[in-house]
Amino acid sequence: MNRTTLSLIAGTAALAAVTGFAALSAPGASGADTAKAAAELPVERTSLLCPAPSTSDIADTSYTSFTPVTKGAGSGGKGELQAATEQSDDASGTGGKTDGKKSGKKKAGSADKAAKPVLAPKEPGKPVTGDTSGSDTPAYVGTAEGGYAPGWTVQETTQVAAGSGRGLQGVNCTAPDTSFWFPGASTDASRTDYVHLTNPDDSAAVVDIELYGKDGTLDSTVGEGITVPPHSSDPVLLSTLTDEKQTNLTVHVNVRSGRVGAAVQSLDDKLGGDWLAASTDPAGSLVLPGIPKDATSVRLVAFTPGDADADLKVRLASPSGLITPAGNETLHLKSGMTTAVDLGPVTRGEAGSLVLTPTAGSVPVVAALRVVRGKGADQETAFIPATSPVGTRATAADNSGKGSTLSLTAPTRTAQVKVTASAGSEGGTAASKTYTIKAGTTEDVGAPVPAGLKGTYALTVETLSGGPVYGARTLSAKVEGTPGFTVQTLPDDRGTVAVPRADEDLSVLQK
Numbered sequence: 001m002n003r004t005t006l007s008l009i010a011g012t013a014a015l016a017a018v019t020g021f022a023a024l025s026a027p028g029a030s031g032a033d034t035a036k037a038a039a040e041l042p043v044e045r046t047s048l049l050c051p052a053p054s055t056s057d058i059a060d061t062s063y064t065s066f067t068p069v070t071k072g073a074g075s076g077g078k079g080e081l082q083a084a085t086e087q088s089d090d091a092s093g094t095g096g097k098t099d100g101k102k103s104g105k106k107k108a109g110s111a112d113k114a115a116k117p118v119l120a121p122k123e124p125g126k127p128v129t130g131d132t133s134g135s136d137t138p139a140y141v142g143t144a145e146g147g148y149a150p151g152w153t154v155q156e157t158t159q160v161a162a163g164s165g166r167g168l169q170g171v172n173c174t175a176p177d178t179s180f181w182f183p184g185a186s187t188d189a190s191r192t193d194y195v196h197l198t199n200p201d202d203s204a205a206v207v208d209i210e211l212y213g214k215d216g217t218l219d220s221t222v223g224e225g226i227t228v229p230p231h232s233s234d235p236v237l238l239s240t241l242t243d244e245k246q247t248n249l250t251v252h253v254n255v256r257s258g259r260v261g262a263a264v265q266s267l268d269d270k271l272g273g274d275w276l277a278a279s280t281d282p283a284g285s286l287v288l289p290g291i292p293k294d295a296t297s298v299r300l301v302a303f304t305p306g307d308a309d310a311d312l313k314v315r316l317a318s319p320s321g322l323i324t325p326a327g328n329e330t331l332h333l334k335s336g337m338t339t340a341v342d343l344g345p346v347t348r349g350e351a352g353s354l355v356l357t358p359t360a361g362s363v364p365v366v367a368a369l370r371v372v373r374g375k376g377a378d379q380e381t382a383f384i385p386a387t388s389p390v391g392t393r394a395t396a397a398d399n400s401g402k403g404s405t406l407s408l409t410a411p412t413r414t415a416q417v418k419v420t421a422s423a424g425s426e427g428g429t430a431a432s433k434t435y436t437i438k439a440g441t442t443e444d445v446g447a448p449v450p451a452g453l454k455g456t457y458a459l460t461v462e463t464l465s466g467g468p469v470y471g472a473r474t475l476s477a478k479v480e481g482t483p484g485f486t487v488q489t490l491p492d493d494r495g496t497v498a499v500p501r502a503d504e505d506l507s508v509l510q511k
Contacts (some may be wrong), residue, residue: 033070034055038240040496042073046149047263050140051196051275052079052233056165057135061158065119066127066396066422066458070150073316079121081154083138084117084198084233085192109413118225121148126334127397127425132498139233141174141200143510145324153458156399161480164192165273168477169399169482171263173414175494176200178255180262183301183338184368185249186382187211187239190269195251197226198233198261205258209236212303228260235265248305248340250366271372274486279385280304280443284362286386287317288352288369290407290487291346293444296379297372300354302365304333308481310363316346317353317409322440330359351444353409353470356386374483382474382487389468390417390461391492396473397458398507401449405474408435409442412466420462421448425455437469461490 037089053061065079104213119128144152154173160166185193198272199205210221223241226263228234240249253262280286284307291298308335315322325346333339338418346352356367368385396406399421407419422433435445448456463469471490478484 001127007400019284020314027447039499041499042060042070042150043495043497044145044149044300044334046144046152047200048142048152048154048173048301049176049198050154050156051171051198051263051265052139052158052235053137053156053169053206054134056160056163058162059135059158060133060162061137061156062129062131062398063119064127064129064155064425064456066153066395066397067121067122067124067144067148068151068395068458068460069125073124073147075147076146077144079119079144079148079152081119081140081142081302085101087480088108105255108305109227122137124148125422125430125457126332129278129425129456139196139198141198141253146364151393151395151493152394153397153493155482157398157475157486159477159479159484164269165267167272167479167482168475168486168487169274170488171275174261174277175473176259176261176264180253180277181219181282181456182264182278182368183249183303183366184276184370185238185264185266186247187245187249188247189245192267193238193282194235194265195216195253196226196233196235196263196265197253199228199230199258200261201258203346204229207260208254208256209239209241210252210254211242211265212250212252212336212338212404213244214248214338218244218246232253246302248338250301260342266379266381266383267360272484274382276368277385279330279366279368279490282364282366284358284364286356287353287409288365288367288384288386288471289409289442289470289489290384290474291352291354291369292370292373292485293347293349293350294353295347295371295373296345297377298346299370300331300333300343300367301338301340302333303338303369303508304335304363304365306364307335307362309335310361310365311315311332312356313359315355317355317411317440317442319441319443322355333365351442353407354440355411366465371487373485376451378482380482380484382400384472384483384487385489387470388491390463390471390490393462394461394471394493395458395486397491398475399457399459401453403476404447404459405444405476406447407442407444408437408461408469409469410437410439410467410469412439413491414439415466415469415470418462418464419447421450422458422460424450424453424457427454428452428457429448431461434464439467445468
């Protein structure tokens with residue numbers, strides 16, 4: 001990599017109070033009245049958390065920060081990302097409950113690095129990039145304010161030339177929350193999986209990590225009451241939480257107090273590695289978009305956290321419509337037990353997205369795909385979690401002219417979307433195209449590229465009309481001659497929030 005080495009910037013949507021306020025309405029108000037009262041306004045503060053990228057000394061990591069131009073957001077503000085402070089030597093990452101086992105924790109960064117902000121943005125609509133190398137790159141915690149807050153996106157992309165997890169690893173830096181589901185993790189002998197917990201706040205967070213295998217809950221007290229100190233990051237090695245070797249696990253990160261950012265880093269001895277982002281909240285129907293057309297193996301891992309079993313219809317949204325994979329028409333999930341099914345090369349050379357719907361009553365479910373490309377020594381892995389729709393707008397940063405594929409699916413109704421390629425980080429003019437995605441189909445669109453592109457650019461997807469659209473972006477690159485790839489889904493960027501008129505909605509407080 002030859003970008004200027006910097007530290008990173010990040011941010012998370014700290015809008016709970018605003019959104020909660022927006023939900024208030026006078027008793028008896030109709031939906032139409034509420035719609036008239038509410039206005040969509042740009043958020044004014046956003047936070048994102050980026051996990052420490054690698055323990056490898058030969059890892060090269062790039063960060064790309066981008067804020068789309070948002071009407072009404074103004075031109076003021078700033079974005080700052082700083083390294084999480086180094087944890088004290090006696091912090092175990094397991095609340096002191098180590099049972100004599102190694103915690104699998106690595107340093108989050110030095111005090112020197114923590115003092116330097118990374119990737120300070122210059123203007124909305126233009127990406128900023130930075131690079132770092134080695135195993136001591138820390139986790140980052142940051143915020144964006146004013147005109148830099150709405151839709152702020154930070155992409156972390158790492159190349160590892162050799163060793164466990166070699167290949168291309170990518171993750172979108174995420175907002176802090178209190179609950180995360182990760183179907184698709186593993187404690188298999190060939191896998192080394194970490195749950196990265198990053199605390200952005202001034203007080204400690206207390207976290208429980210629950211593991212669910214094929215037969216139900218895995219017994220472990222080590223995962224209870226994990227303390228994550230303020231402004232710190234703790235990678236917890238899953239194999240230190242249980243003695244059981246399970247090929248397919250569902251991990252639930254449940255925050256007792258405070259809030260954290262969470263992501264699972266999966267490193268495989270033979271199949272490379274990548275980040276497993278959290279599945280969308282448990283729901284009756286799920287969409288897992290953007291399976292690469294040349295996938296050689298696709299594994300679906302699903303879990304229902306409720307008290308009832310779930311029965312799901314499994315369909316592939318292809319370029320020609322919804323089809324049922326032969327031999328995998330339905331999937332039965334037992335309550336509290338992780339279920340995995342190998343779908344093989346399910347896309348068969350065409351773009352595809354997996355659509356899961358209930359066959360009868362709706363039961364909340366989480367799911368993710370493990371996708372393998374290549375053969376023999378050139379195999380590489382990525383993960384696609386179930387995701388929420390693009391909604392009003394979603395962005396994928398860190399695109400290059402040839403190594404990016406944008407995949408869009410409209411599972412229920414035909415939709416029209418606008419895709420905008422931003423200016424390049426080092427030069428180039430923004431460009432836009434409009435696409436119609438037919439109901440039940442997936443399309444790898446020929447996304448626009450900035451004219452005169454220099455550096456990297458962002459792709460922003462906006463829903464113009466029709467049904468919900470789901471999206472994913474695949475990055476591909478050769479790492480020391482071996483093909484690598486990583487997939488990031490495109491949920492709504494929550495760049496705006498509905499705010500009611502005070503004279504209409506504050507009346508509820510007087511009742």
